[in-house]
Amino acid sequence: MFCPNDSVTNGLGNDMNRFLLGLAVAIMLPASSAFAADLDVPPPDNLRPATFDWSGPYLGIFGAAIAVDGTYDATCTAAVPCAVPTYTDIEHSGIGYAGGILGGWNYQMDSFVMGIEGDWAFGGTVATNDEPGIDTDLSFNNIATLRARAGFALDNTLLYFTGGLAAVDMEFGAVMSSTESDSAWVYGWTVGGGLEHAFSDRLSGRLEYLYVGLDDADFSMTDAALTTLDATQSIDDMHMVRVGLTYNFGW
Helix, strand or coil, rough: CCCCHHHHHHHHHHHHHHHHHHHHHHHHHHHHHHHHHHCCCCCHHHHCCCCCCCCEEEEEEEEEEEEEEEEEEEEEECCCCCCCCEEEEEECEEEEEEEEEEEEEEEEEEEEEEEEEEEEEEEEEEEEECCEEEEEEEEEEEEEEEEEEEEEEEECCEEEEEEEEEEEEEEEEEEECCEEEEEEEEEEEEEEEEEEEEECCCEEEEEEEEEEEEECEEEEEECCCCCEEEEEEEEEEEEEEEEEEEEECCH
């Protein structure tokens, strides 16, 4: 009986095994590649592109330090001549403080952010002066601005410029034979800039500087002895440094 050589049989078996293994690999590689392509595996967080968006409405609160450099002219009239009938270029400068609320809307296109913002602050005395025959003080009871904002976003940090309209409710007080005061709204403009940083998707903090230019204000007051003081207040420079916290509602 004829018996095949063991070496020949083993050789044929090995060739068959190699053929089947190659065929399996050829079938599985394209399938596994397609399967891997279908998997949408997100990259690690630190490799993802920045996605913070400043767009949408926001509300906030702020505190401000206010530096004022100004002067006033005044005339005193009375049945009995005033001790000092005229005052010219009397310095009215000082530092005051205020706090208030703000609100606005941002719109972001790529890294460019633009928007509009309004705010209202409640303040107090910003300047005093003790002149012979009269003591005076100047208060900013209310301060409001309406401004445009434009800036550049570095993900969750925003650098911006701002400018627009300003209005201040001034009160001029004087101590004659009694303490009297008069108030008036004064209007002007403001320009400045700031930095805002988002600590989360909703909460952000800011540091901001505003320069304010205001028109002159006229005041008139009469004391118990019927002595009248007419004053014109000029604000040469007004600087505000503000720190705020805002809640961003998003779209």
